[in-house]
Amino acid sequence: MTAQGADRELEGVMSAQARTAEPPLVVEHVAKSYDLDGRIMPVISDLSLILRVGEIISIVGPSGCGKTTLLNTLCGLLLPDSGHILWHGREVFGQPQNVGYMLQKDLLLPWRTALGNTMLGLEIRGVATAEAEDRGRAMLDQLGLHGFADHYPSTLSGGMRQRVALARTLVNEPDVLLLDEPFASLDFQSKLLIENDTVGLVRQGRRSLLLITHDIEEAVSLADRVIVLSKRPTKVKAVYDIELGSERTDMMAVRENPGFSHYVRSIWADLDVVRQ
């Protein structure tokens, strides 16, 4: 291993120690509303949650319940009306550090190759090109994109593009990942495979993951905890600790666990979807 690699590893150990003391994300009584032509529309009424080190939380809720608003507020792209958002125990103005953010849209830059897109965050932070390239390539390899580094996004399939987006997020070695329905537009097979890889890499790096999703099965199969949100104005309706083994990385096998369908059914009931 190079000195640089060792340094990075040491850094990882040190920050891991720091992280055990403090949950990376604490949300306390956050409220957020929009002003629509003078009419105040409350979106989030009162929301609290704690995301611990190495923990995966899924957030599910009925359509239009303000999940995306929540995510944008957490990222510092929107300001909450009241309440506190603590990153590593501190309130942050602007964008929090070491947070990776990923949406349903892959948002790849069409003029950059898969590698160029992966390197974007490193480039922005001023990492030397040679090192950024090495790390980018390694990340793409880990996500099964070996040999596609020099392809433009327009030549890749939807699943591969989303893998590149995931590589772009993970290569920055974020402590926390905020994912907003990242796999919603993928077919079932691609989705399972990328879920497996995501969970594997998150667990392996002792990272924390907050996953916002519509897909109850996805929520249950990935998470340690599922938070069910109410309709707008949103608050926490129910919390489930998912006890299906925290080291699971096979999202197909999890579905065979008898507990799995029990969780899915309870959460479905909680969502209180009205049948027309």
Add this chain to the structure above:
Amino acid sequence: MTAEIETAMAPTTKSPVETARPFAARRWKRLRAALTILATQLAILAAFLSLWEHATSANSVFAFMFGSPSAIAGFLGQMVRDGSVFRDTYVTGLETLLGFFVGNLFGTLIGLSLWYSRFVSRVVEPFIIALGSIPIIALAPIIIIWFGTGLVSKIAMSTLSVVIVALVTSYKGAVGVDPDQINLMRTLGASKFQIFRKLVVPASLADIFAGLKLTVGFALIGAIVGEFMSSSEGLGHAIFKAGSLYVIPKVFAALVVTIALALLLTFIVGKVERLLMPWRRQI
């Protein structure tokens, strides 16, 4: 048993040949479609020219009013022999190119940099609309007073014909960038300048090139209008002179050269576009 396996394997081993054939067929089909289009275009052109020739050869008033393809060809030949076509094309081409470059450079720089400040862009918006609505021809007499009757006044006319269009198209490109993409850059820790350089500028390239293709024609019109007002050479000069002498086939001959120049310049812009945006080629 082995024979059975072999027959079962046969289709898979043959498949590369079989997949190659539809590819070749598809390529041939595409080529044939392109050739058919070209042939149809040439047929329409030939029909139009022969009808024109026929109508004008039967009637001398028609021949005077509309020229004829053979007379136009004759003038083209004469312009090539006495070398005037090269000189005129060079002069008008130079004016057009310089106006095109200067106008697009400033227009694009201003248009893109307006992205930087919402305040400034809102302040200048009505002024830009006002400037954009001025017919450039109306400015020609003033331009000649300011810049004289030489090359500079034509370049100025050409530049003015281009600059507002370039500004508006590049600004439109810059503000049309997906806000989610800007948010992503922000979460990656990008500064405003980094967002501008790594996202806004490349994302605007498509609109900028659409503007470039549009403004090739505008730059040429500006140069020719400038030559109409006062000039001693150039394609506009040739058109104007032939027109005032009622030599209509010569007007058309100069117009044919002007069209050829416009096509050439548009072709070059298209080539540069493909060179600068390689990611669009692989689709």
